[in-house]
Amino acid sequence: MTKSELIDFLAEQNPHLYQRDVERIVTTIFDEIGAALSRGDRVELRGFGAFSVKQRDARVGRNPRTGEAVKVAAKRVPYFKTGKQLRDMINS
């Protein structure tokens, strides 16, 4: 399922809403999650899962093609941990 299929589904479920409003709703949700993560905040959605940011230290990596050592800068990466309820749904 893509974002636009998700929007189509919600628009069908909510015929009283304009398609463009449904689109803004979905966009807002994911934008807000992204904004929270870029502030270093955590987003916890009980039953679904939690988005957080993990710190990766600087390290010396290697170009796999040339074998040359390259410095990889420290960075922050988004991380998602599946919630219990969703994990159970996937395994049932």
Add this chain to the structure above:
Amino acid sequence: MAGETITRAQLSEAVYQEVGLSRNESADLLEAVLAKISDTLAKGQSVKISSFGSFSVRSKGQRVGRNPKTGEEVPILPRKVLVFRPSQVLKARISGGNADDAA
């Protein structure tokens, strides 16, 4: 890091501010989004949200684990796990966002 925790309340408030539906309806729509994503994943299908990331289900085979307390071998049954892969856009947004206050 700011280190605050955002929950459904703040997300549905953002939807409320942005679209101007009632607070109740904003909360319902957020729930509908999460439910649809969950149902899709439960069917084993993946979910791709452009400029955010994709969720997919991966099957893990059976392997032998060990009870760390007793040392006893226990089989870990085959199961499915959810994998989230952030998009390049989200990665860039996060590694770029106040990287200076990370320390």
